[in-house]
Structure formats: C-alpha cells, structure tokens
Amino acid sequence: MxxxxxxxxxxxxxxxxxxxxxxxxxxxxxxxxxxxxxxxxxxxxxxxxxxxxxxxxxxxxxxxxxxxxxxxxxxxxxxxxxxxxxxxxxxxxxxxxxxxxxxxxxxxxxxxxxxxxxxxxxxHGSRQVYRFSGYVFDLRARRLENEDGAAVTLTRAEFEVLQHFVTRPGEVASRDALMARVTHRQYGTNPRTVDVLIRRLRTKLEQDPASPAIITTVHGEGYAFTSHVT
The missing domain is CATH 3.40.50.2300 (Response regulator)
Known part of the structure; x- marks a missing residue:
C-alpha cells in the first residue's frame, strides 16, 4: 500500500x-x-x-x-x-x-x-547503464556519475528527460514529447517548462552550456541528444 x-x-x-x-x-x-x-x-x-x-x-x-x-x-x-x-x-x-x-x-x-x-x-525495473561523454547513467540506481566518478544530482524531471534522450540518441524530441515524459500529459503544456529543464541539464552536463554538444537545439522542432551513447 x-x-x-x-x-x-x-x-x-x-x-x-x-x-x-x-x-x-x-x-x-x-x-x-x-x-x-x-x-x-x-x-x-x-x-x-x-x-x-x-x-x-x-x-x-x-x-x-x-x-x-x-x-x-x-x-x-x-x-x-x-x-x-x-x-x-x-x-x-x-x-x-x-x-x-x-x-x-x-x-x-x-x-x-x-x-x-x-x-x-x-x-524495480531491470538494470540499464548508459555511457556518454564521460558520464555513466544508471537507470535502476537513478544515478548519474561524471568521468571522475562523482554523482551529478538530478531532479526527477531532469532524470526522466535525460532518460528519454539517452534511450533515443539522435532522435529529435519535441517539447510536447518531453513534457509528456515528465507529466504523462499531452495537453496544456507550456513550452517554457521544457526549456527550463533543458537549460538546467545543459548546466550540469555541458562543458560550455552556451554552446551545447550533448543536448542540441533543433530549431522549429525541439531538441536532440547528439552525444554518442554506449
């Protein structure tokens, strides 16, 4: 219960x-x-x-x-x-x-x-580990580590958006798709909400958030995860 x-x-x-x-x-x-x-x-x-x-x-x-x-x-x-x-x-x-x-x-x-x-x-899901740009992302443990092995703190919304990206590398994700990932709602979303989450993730992941190389903007469509994932 x-x-x-x-x-x-x-x-x-x-x-x-x-x-x-x-x-x-x-x-x-x-x-x-x-x-x-x-x-x-x-x-x-x-x-x-x-x-x-x-x-x-x-x-x-x-x-x-x-x-x-x-x-x-x-x-x-x-x-x-x-x-x-x-x-x-x-x-x-x-x-x-x-x-x-x-x-x-x-x-x-x-x-x-x-x-x-x-x-x-x-x-309780099965263990899944993804590696990209020096990071290790463990879905089951809900843990992101940088190349030094230090934990990078993520909110639940940030975790779910990043999970969406790493499991679909290279695909363009619209703001609606990303918001649905976080809230399970396909309607009534404000695009600025997604932009806030992307900005926060870039601050935590990118060497230069102003010139992102991991999460890139696809103008007129949304965002794409362009880092190589293994």
Missing amino acids: SHILIIEDEPVTRATLTSYLEAQGYDVSEAASADIAERILRDQPVDLLLVDINLPGKDGLKITREQRAKSDIGIILVTGRDDDVDRIVGLEMGADDYVCKPFNRRELLARIKNLLYRTSRSA
Whole structure:
C-alpha cells in the first residue's frame, strides 16, 4: 500500500483529500505545516508528497527543494493560483507535477497513480547503464556519475528527460514529447517548462552550456541528444 503525505494548512481541504484517498486504498498521513511533515518523513517511509505551495512559515516550494535534495520521492504541488511562473518554479525546485485548486479529484487521483507507477517502475525495473561523454547513467540506481566518478544530482524531471534522450540518441524530441515524459500529459503544456529543464541539464552536463554538444537545439522542432551513447 502506497503512503501519501498531504501537507496542507486548510483543514477542510486536508480532511476531504485524506478521506478520498483512503477510500481509494492509500495509506494517508496529514500535516498542517512543514515541521509536522518533516517529523513524519523522519519516522515513516513515504511514497508521495501532495504539497500546498502557500503554507505558513516554510512554504511548499522550499519543502520541495529540500526534499528533492535528499530523495527522489514523488512530489505533486497544489496551489490556488493558476500561474505559469509558479508551475515553472515548482518544476525547477524538483516537483514532478502541479495541480491548481479547485481540482477534479479523479484527475488528481489519475496523476497520483501515474506518478506512483513511474516511481515504482524506476525502483524495480531491470538494470540499464548508459555511457556518454564521460558520464555513466544508471537507470535502476537513478544515478548519474561524471568521468571522475562523482554523482551529478538530478531532479526527477531532469532524470526522466535525460532518460528519454539517452534511450533515443539522435532522435529529435519535441517539447510536447518531453513534457509528456515528465507529466504523462499531452495537453496544456507550456513550452517554457521544457526549456527550463533543458537549460538546467545543459548546466550540469555541458562543458560550455552556451554552446551545447550533448543536448542540441533543433530549431522549429525541439531538441536532440547528439552525444554518442554506449
């Protein structure tokens, strides 16, 4: 049974979500603040965080950044504002998905199921190791190492975009295809979200991000992984 932690300061919303998700068969914990959430995360294994951005004190973006720095736990951000800037910043911090209030509970459930499936599949899939430009990319271990053997930290979204590239070297990937890889949605995407992920990956991978040799831009079409992969 997957364990979901709801971090939401509004009690009615929190209780409603908890009741709904428990009825769907999930083990659910509640936290009204970052402090309570951090205690739960220290004491129990959690598979997915459902985090309200606008929390008092430490907000959802900071929680996301801190958790992503130390784990690959699934994270879905929730906010009352339908703002592209919030969505992009949330993805930059390492969130996997983003929903706006008021949301359809069945849609939220579908996103939760998709994310839990992806995280479970990544954790239990067969071992696959790819090498390119001095890097070693281990899909099962979810680990990227540079030529010195040091780990290169990736957010989940960065990992999934890089996985898409290394398993399809030389192919042109549209922004829609890359966004679908991250969110499993083929609609309602903002192309800037993908551009942010590519820019971050280039900063981590390229010797000169301003003149990329690993992830190149195909004007009018998208991006291609042009490094040799073995």
